[in-house]
Amino acid sequence: MKNFTSVDDIQNLNELVSLAKAIKAAPFANAELGRNKTLGLLFFNPSLRTRLSTQKAALNLGMHAIVMNLNTEGWLLEFEDGVVMDGNKAEHIKEAAQVVSQYCDIIAVRSFPTLTDKEKDEEEQVITAFKKYASVPVISLEGSTEHPLQAVADALTVEEYKTIARPKVVLTWAPHPKALPHAVPNSFVKVMKKADVDFVITHPEGYELNPEFTAGVTITHNQDEAFKDANFIYAKNWSNYIEYGQITSKDPSWTVTTEKMALTNDGKFMHCLPVRRNMIVTDDVLDSDASIVIPQANNRTYAAQAILTKILEDGK
Amino acid sequence: MKNFTSVDDIQNLNELVSLAKAIKAAPFANAELGRNKTLGLLFFNPSLRTRLSTQKAALNLGMHAIVMNLNTEGWLLEFEDGVVMDGNKAEHIKEAAQVVSQYCDIIAVRSFPTLTDKEKDEEEQVITAFKKYASVPVISLEGSTEHPLQAVADALTVEEYKTIARPKVVLTWAPHPKALPHAVPNSFVKVMKKADVDFVITHPEGYELNPEFTAGVTITHNQDEAFKDANFIYAKNWSNYIEYGQITSKDPSWTVTTEKMALTNDGKFMHCLPVRRNMIVTDDVLDSDASIVIPQANNRTYAAQAILTKILEDGK
Amino acid sequence: MKNFTSVDDIQNLNELVSLAKAIKAAPFANAELGRNKTLGLLFFNPSLRTRLSTQKAALNLGMHAIVMNLNTEGWLLEFEDGVVMDGNKAEHIKEAAQVVSQYCDIIAVRSFPTLTDKEKDEEEQVITAFKKYASVPVISLEGSTEHPLQAVADALTVEEYKTIARPKVVLTWAPHPKALPHAVPNSFVKVMKKADVDFVITHPEGYELNPEFTAGVTITHNQDEAFKDANFIYAKNWSNYIEYGQITSKDPSWTVTTEKMALTNDGKFMHCLPVRRNMIVTDDVLDSDASIVIPQANNRTYAAQAILTKILEDGK
Structure with a gap:
C-alpha cells in the first residue's frame, strides 16, 4: 500500500480486517517495524479519536509520532497554482508537502470540506495536493469526501x-x-x-x-x-x-x-x-x-495500526 | 492507588514522600514499569509546570505521553445528563471518557473552576465525570477544588x-x-x-x-x-x-x-x-x-512520578 | 558548545558542517547520546520546518522532545525587571526559565521580533532572558535578530x-x-x-x-x-x-x-x-x-542534530 486516502485503496478487505484483528490480539508484537520511523500528523481541523488512536497505533509499532495543528501552529497554505502570493497565505503546498516529507516517513492529514464549494471538496484539494507533492506515503485522517480509517x-x-x-x-x-x-x-x-x-x-x-x-x-x-x-x-x-x-x-x-x-x-x-x-x-x-x-471507537487504533503496518511493510 | 484526584487519595503520606525522594535520587531506575503504557494529558486550561513535569515523569518511567488541548484541538464536551445536544457541544463526556480510556492507560485532566457556579465547582464536574466514565485511572492535573500533585x-x-x-x-x-x-x-x-x-x-x-x-x-x-x-x-x-x-x-x-x-x-x-x-x-x-x-517546582516531576508509579504498580 | 543562539557561537564552521554531513550519512548512529535527555521546544511564534526538523533531530539522537506553545498553552510571561505584576502577565521569565530548566536538558526557543521596538529586538530580550536564567543550554529556534540553525x-x-x-x-x-x-x-x-x-x-x-x-x-x-x-x-x-x-x-x-x-x-x-x-x-x-x-530544508534536520550533538557531548 502506497497511500491510504480512500476505501478504494483497500485491495482486499478481508485480509485487511484479519490483519487488524491479529494486531488487536497482540498490539505490541511488531514494535520493531516502525523503529526510527516518524509519523507526521497534520491537522487542519479538530480531532479527538483520530488524533489519539492514530498516535497510539504509531507508538504501538515503535514509531515516533509528531503532531502539528497546521493552521494555528504553522503557516496558512496556498493550494492554487500560479498565484501571486501577496495575501495571507505564507507557504505553498508544493513546498510544504515536499519539506514535511523529509522530516516524516509517513504523512497523515485531516482536512474537512468547505461544504460551500462542492467542486473543490470533491477534488479533495488538500489530500490530493499532499499526495501529489509528498515524496512519502499519505494517509487521510478524514478528507472532504472520505474517512477511510x-x-x-x-x-x-x-x-x-x-x-x-x-x-x-x-x-x-x-x-x-x-x-x-x-x-x-x-x-x-x-x-x-x-x-x-x-x-x-x-x-x-x-x-x-x-x-x-x-x-x-x-x-x-x-x-x-x-x-x-x-x-x-x-x-x-x-x-x-x-x-x-x-x-x-x-x-x-x-x-x-x-x-x-x-x-x-x-x-x-x-x-x-x-x-x-x-x-x-x-x-x-x-x-x-x-x-x-x-x-x-476502540477499533480505530487497530484499523490505523493495520494501515501503518501495510504501508511500512510495503516500504521495506 | 486507583485514581489520584484529591489529597484524600493519599493513604500514607510518609510512604509517598519517601517514594518520591527515592525516585528523585534515581529517576530512570524504573524505566520498564511504563513500557507500552500511554499517559493521556487532557488540558481544558493553560499549564506550564504541570504540563512539562508530568510529561517528564511519564517519560522517566518509559511511558508514552500524549498531550491534547481539549477545547482547541478537539470537540466541546457536554457534561449534563439527559440534554438534547442541539447546541455547540459536539460530544458527551460519557463517550469521550470511555473512548479515551481505550487509547490511554492513565488519563490526566486539568479543569479549572468557573468561580461563578460554586455548586458545579464543588462537584468537580469534569474530574468527577472522567472518574465516573473512564475505565482507566484518572489523575487530576488541577481540578476546580484541588491540585493534589x-x-x-x-x-x-x-x-x-x-x-x-x-x-x-x-x-x-x-x-x-x-x-x-x-x-x-x-x-x-x-x-x-x-x-x-x-x-x-x-x-x-x-x-x-x-x-x-x-x-x-x-x-x-x-x-x-x-x-x-x-x-x-x-x-x-x-x-x-x-x-x-x-x-x-x-x-x-x-x-x-x-x-x-x-x-x-x-x-x-x-x-x-x-x-x-x-x-x-x-x-x-x-x-x-x-x-x-x-x-x-522541580519536585513536581518526582511527585507526578511517584503517583504514576503507584498507579502502574497497583495495576499490574 | 554551551548555548547556540547566534552564528557567533560557531567556533569552527568547517568542523560543524563536516559533523552535519556525517550525521546526514548516518542519522541514527548516535542514538544513545540523547538517552534519558529531554529537549523542550518553546514557541512564541508559528513554525513548520523548525518545529518538525528539530524534533526529528532530537528523536534521531534518542532524546525525548516536548513541544509547547507558550502563549496559547501556558502563561503570558513578563520580561521586565522590578515591575509590579498586576497586569495580564502571570509569570516572570526568571521563574519560567529556571523551572523549565529542571524538566528539560536543553531548552530551544522561538521568539520573533516586535519590528516596532528596535532596541528591545536588538537586545534579543526573550532569548537573552532564557540564557540568563536557564540552568541548561539554550538553542535559538529563531530570535529577533538571528536564525542560527x-x-x-x-x-x-x-x-x-x-x-x-x-x-x-x-x-x-x-x-x-x-x-x-x-x-x-x-x-x-x-x-x-x-x-x-x-x-x-x-x-x-x-x-x-x-x-x-x-x-x-x-x-x-x-x-x-x-x-x-x-x-x-x-x-x-x-x-x-x-x-x-x-x-x-x-x-x-x-x-x-x-x-x-x-x-x-x-x-x-x-x-x-x-x-x-x-x-x-x-x-x-x-x-x-x-x-x-x-x-x-532537509538539511535543517542535520544542522539541528549537529548542534544538539555538540551540546550533549560537551555536557557529558
Whole structure:
C-alpha cells in the first residue's frame, strides 16, 4: 500500500480486517517495524479519536509520532497554482508537502470540506495536493469526501459483532443541528459494498448521497422498513448533497429510538462519534447493551495500526 | 492507588514522600514499569509546570505521553445528563471518557473552576465525570477544588528543607489582580494536616477557605503573628470563598516582604508558581536564598512520578 | 558548545558542517547520546520546518522532545525587571526559565521580533532572558535578530552543492507583502563571512542590514551585476532596518526570475522557506532544477542534530 486516502485503496478487505484483528490480539508484537520511523500528523481541523488512536497505533509499532495543528501552529497554505502570493497565505503546498516529507516517513492529514464549494471538496484539494507533492506515503485522517480509517474500524466492528454469516447492515440518516460532511457515510458505503453484508441505506427524500458511491445499494426513504430485521444500525447525519452543504431537514422522527431498535433483529447500534445525544440517538439506546459505539471507537487504533503496518511493510 | 484526584487519595503520606525522594535520587531506575503504557494529558486550561513535569515523569518511567488541548484541538464536551445536544457541544463526556480510556492507560485532566457556579465547582464536574466514565485511572492535573500533585510536591519540599522535626508551616493569603481558584490552598491545607507540622493559616477577614477542609487548623487574621518563628511561609492568593469567586481585598500590606520574612525563624519561602512579583511577594524575597520556589517546582516531576508509579504498580 | 543562539557561537564552521554531513550519512548512529535527555521546544511564534526538523533531530539522537506553545498553552510571561505584576502577565521569565530548566536538558526557543521596538529586538530580550536564567543550554529556534540553525543548514547546503572551491554566493533582497524580520539574512551574512566563498549582498537603496554584521561584505544596489557569474542566489525579503520594520519598497523588478537566473553561472536558487511564489521568486525558477530549496530544508534536520550533538557531548 502506497497511500491510504480512500476505501478504494483497500485491495482486499478481508485480509485487511484479519490483519487488524491479529494486531488487536497482540498490539505490541511488531514494535520493531516502525523503529526510527516518524509519523507526521497534520491537522487542519479538530480531532479527538483520530488524533489519539492514530498516535497510539504509531507508538504501538515503535514509531515516533509528531503532531502539528497546521493552521494555528504553522503557516496558512496556498493550494492554487500560479498565484501571486501577496495575501495571507505564507507557504505553498508544493513546498510544504515536499519539506514535511523529509522530516516524516509517513504523512497523515485531516482536512474537512468547505461544504460551500462542492467542486473543490470533491477534488479533495488538500489530500490530493499532499499526495501529489509528498515524496512519502499519505494517509487521510478524514478528507472532504472520505474517512477511510473510520471505515476500516467499522468493517472490523461488524466482523467482530456479527452473529450470522451475512448480516443486514443499515446506514440511517439522523437529524443534527449543524451541517456535517459526507466523508463518514461515503466511506461506510464504500466499505460495506466490499463486505459480505446485506446493505441498505435509509434517509429522507432529497438526502441522497453521491450516486456514484451508492450505485447498486438498496435505498429507501422508509426508515422503519429499513430497520426491519437489521443486525446493525449505523446512524449518521450528513448535510444535503444536492443542495450542497445545506440542512434541509431536522426531522426528529429520524432519531434512533428504542422503539425503532425494536424493529431490528436484536440489532447493534453503531456511530463514528462524536454523537449528539437525543438528536442522532436517544440516551436509552446509546446507554443500552445494543450500543457498540465504544468498542467501535476502540477499533480505530487497530484499523490505523493495520494501515501503518501495510504501508511500512510495503516500504521495506 | 486507583485514581489520584484529591489529597484524600493519599493513604500514607510518609510512604509517598519517601517514594518520591527515592525516585528523585534515581529517576530512570524504573524505566520498564511504563513500557507500552500511554499517559493521556487532557488540558481544558493553560499549564506550564504541570504540563512539562508530568510529561517528564511519564517519560522517566518509559511511558508514552500524549498531550491534547481539549477545547482547541478537539470537540466541546457536554457534561449534563439527559440534554438534547442541539447546541455547540459536539460530544458527551460519557463517550469521550470511555473512548479515551481505550487509547490511554492513565488519563490526566486539568479543569479549572468557573468561580461563578460554586455548586458545579464543588462537584468537580469534569474530574468527577472522567472518574465516573473512564475505565482507566484518572489523575487530576488541577481540578476546580484541588491540585493534589502540587500538594505532594509541596510535602516533599517541606520534608527536604525542614531543619527541625516538626516545623512551623504558615499558609498566607497574598494579594493578586485576578480572581484565583482555591485548588492549591485547599490541597495544601489537606496535605499539611497529614504531615507532622505545626500548621497555621493566615488571611484577611472574610477570606476563609472551605471550613470543611480547614477544620482543626489554627487560623489567624494577624499575618505578623502567624509569621513569628515560622520555618516555612507558603504564600498564595485565592478569591473569596464566601462571596464566591469575588475579589474583596487587594490589600498590599499582605504582600510578603523582607521585613515580614524577618519575623520568621530563618523561614523558607514557598509558592506553587506562577507568582506575581511585587504583588504576592517582593523581588527581594523571591530572589533571596530564603526562596525555595525553584526546587519546589522541580519536585513536581518526582511527585507526578511517584503517583504514576503507584498507579502502574497497583495495576499490574 | 554551551548555548547556540547566534552564528557567533560557531567556533569552527568547517568542523560543524563536516559533523552535519556525517550525521546526514548516518542519522541514527548516535542514538544513545540523547538517552534519558529531554529537549523542550518553546514557541512564541508559528513554525513548520523548525518545529518538525528539530524534533526529528532530537528523536534521531534518542532524546525525548516536548513541544509547547507558550502563549496559547501556558502563561503570558513578563520580561521586565522590578515591575509590579498586576497586569495580564502571570509569570516572570526568571521563574519560567529556571523551572523549565529542571524538566528539560536543553531548552530551544522561538521568539520573533516586535519590528516596532528596535532596541528591545536588538537586545534579543526573550532569548537573552532564557540564557540568563536557564540552568541548561539554550538553542535559538529563531530570535529577533538571528536564525542560527537556518544558517548552519545553509552553509551545509552551499558546501554540498558547490562545484568550485570558492563559489560566488549572492544574498538578494526580494519583495514581500508583509514586514519581515532580519534574523535570516543576518545569520546568513554571518555564516557566509565564516565560509570560504565570494559573498555579495544586493538590495534596493535604503534596505541596508545592520552595518555591524555586513562590515567588509561587498554590497551593491544593482541586482543584475550581483547575479553575474553567481553560483548561488539566496533570496530573502526583510523589512527596512533604518526605517525600522517598515516596508519602503515592494519593487517587483527585484523578484527572482528565469531571466535573472540566466545571468548567473548555472546558479542554484536558495531560500529558507516559507517562500511567497511570484513575489520573492517566480514559479518557473522555483520549479526548475536550479532550485535547491527542498534539500536546503532537509538539511535543517542535520544542522539541528549537529548542534544538539555538540551540546550533549560537551555536557557529558
